Amino acid sequence: MEKEISQAVIRRMPRYYRYLGELLDEGVERISSNDLSSRMLVTASQIRQDLNNFGGFGQQGYGYNVKFLYDEIGKILGLDQKHKIIVIGAGNLGQAITNYATFEKWGFIITALFDINPALQNTSVRGIPVYMMEELEAYCSRQPVDIAALTLPKEQAPKTARRLVDLGIHAFWNFAHVDLDVDDRDVIVENVHLSDSLMQLSYNIVKNRR
Amino acid sequence: MEKEISQAVIRRMPRYYRYLGELLDEGVERISSNDLSSRMLVTASQIRQDLNNFGGFGQQGYGYNVKFLYDEIGKILGLDQKHKIIVIGAGNLGQAITNYATFEKWGFIITALFDINPALQNTSVRGIPVYMMEELEAYCSRQPVDIAALTLPKEQAPKTARRLVDLGIHAFWNFAHVDLDVDDRDVIVENVHLSDSLMQLSYNIVKNRR
DNA sequence: TAGATTGTTAATCGATTAACAATC
C-alpha cells in the first residue's frame, strides 16, 4: 500500500465508470476531460486529478480512450474479479438485492441467502438457495465467501457480523440501521443507510419551506 | 433561506439522530459533546460545530439534553411532518421499500405504487395499492404526493421523472442507475446508487491485496 | 463559587480549482 487515496476520490470512481459505460454504449471512442466534465457537471481539473491518483490514462493532445479508461477503472474497482456474496436476512430487502441480477455483470455473484424464518427453509430466490442461520458455519467452511450483505434487523446485526468475522468474512455490505463496529482493522464495512438517505431528502424538502 | 449549510453537515445529521435515538432507548438523559464524540468516533469539535449551524441546543457546564436534541434534529430533518411517497416501479426493490414499514415511524408514508406490468393490476403490497402507469395523472390530481421513489430501469427514469415533475412532484428518491438531471432548480434529487456503493466496497477489498 | 462544557473564533488541514509546462 503506497500513498492512501482519499475516500472522496474513491466515491467518485464508480460514477466515472458509469459515465464511461454510457459513452461506450453511445459508441464514443475518445473523450477529453473537458467534454467529460460538462457531461458530469464536475470540473475537468477534478477529473484529471482523480484519475492521476491511479496513473496516467490519457494522452496529451488526444484525451482519453473511452474503452481503455473504462476497463482501467473497472480494474481499480476490482470488477475484473469475482466477488461471492451471501445475503444474511432473506426478507424483502435481501430478496430484492438477490433479484438484482445486474450486479452479476460487474462480477458480484450471490451464492446463498440465510434467514432464521423456518418458513423459508428449502425455498430459493432466483434459483439461489435460502438456508437457515444454523447452517452458516457449515456453508462457510465449504464455500468461499467474499462479502456478506446484511439485511437483517439492527438488533441482530452486530453479533451476526462478529459471527461472520469469526468465519473469515472480512467485507460487509451493511443495510442494517446501525453502524457496524467490528474492531478489526482489516474488516471493511460499506454502510447503506436508506433511512439516512431519506432523511437527507426530507431535510432538503423542508429547507425550502423555511 | 439564510446562509447555506453544507451538504457535508446535512449528511451527518441523520447519524446524530440515530445515535441520540439509541441513547434515548438506553434511558440516557444528557450527554456532552465529548461523550457523544467517543461513541460516534468523531471529534467533539465537529459535533458542536455541526449543531451550531442550526442553533445552540446545549448548555454550558451541562451538555445536551438527549430528548430535546433528538426532537430538534428531528425537526431540522423534517421528521415532524408527514411525507407522502409514491413508488414508481413495483418490482423487487419497490416492494422491498414499501414493506419497510419502519419509514412510517419517521413520517414517511407510502400511499401507492405504480408499474407498467399488467400482471400487477389490482394487487397490493402491505395493503398499499399498485396502479398502472396510465393512472398516474389521475392519481396525482386527486392525491397529494411529496416524494416519488424511482425504482425502475434506468432507461425509463429520466422521462418518467420529467412526467412527474410536470405533475407537480418536486422531490425524488432515485434508485435508478443514472443521475437524474431535471434542469429545474427546485427539484430535489436524492440518489441511492446501490451498485456504486458495492463498487466502493469492492475497491476497498481489492486494495488490500495490492 | 468552582468545575464543566458549550458556543465561537482562530489555526490547520485537506480537497478542489486554476494554471501552465510537458508532450502527443
Added chain:
DNA sequence: TAGATTGTTAATCGATTAACAATC
C-alpha cells in the same frame, strides 16, 4: 510543426480541528 490536451504544481477554497472565553 501547430494545436490540443494531459499530467502536475501552485493557489484557493472549504471543512475540520484546536483553543479558549463565555456562561451555566
